[in-house]
Amino acid sequence: AQSVTQLGSHVSVSEGALVLLRCNYSSSVPPYLFWYVQYPNQGLQLLLKYTTGATLVKGINGFEAEFKKSETSFHLTKPSAHMSDAAEYFCAPTTGRRALTFGSGTRLQVQP
């Protein structure tokens, strides 16, 4: 069965600093991988996804993620945090199941 671990339920960075949100999945089959973002009082929206091909994936708002099969990881990064990036971020791998399985989420705080 697929499971996903997001290390760190809360991450705090200064504006302009590097953002790194960690995601590790467990699967014997390379999955499709998604990152979703949830702004306060809103639903989730897709940030980026990995399906096949290039392992470095670029998403919206300057975010990117790299699929590393050997490490079963799909960490999310952004070179320079902005106040508007404050939100909750969810990693979601999928393999044989129709519905996405979500990690427990990481709340990103951006300090001025």
Next chain:
Amino acid sequence: DVKVTQSSRYLVKRTGEKVFLECVQDMDHENMFWYRQDPGLGLRLIYFSYDVKMKEKGDIPEGYSVSREKKERFSLILESASTNQTSMYLCASSLRSSRLNTEAFFGQGTRLTVV
């Protein structure tokens, strides 16, 4: 612009009431899902449906049922609401399930409080 609409943003219900949460999508998606979101637990799948009148249990179906009479509408039913069902409920939809890399689109969520 694609849209998943949940009928209520906030609901307050009494213990023992029958509660209906409605979700409508305008994208002609085959798949629809209900998740509940609780702090520290992420999103947990309650039920999903891959076709009209079809449904499958998710990870936490106890205390819930669903109805999908039309393709665009997926309802979540709390047969007898309890305080431990106080949560944020999120509806989502996606294209046919054979495309595993298909993006799910989410509604704004319904924050349900059971008192």
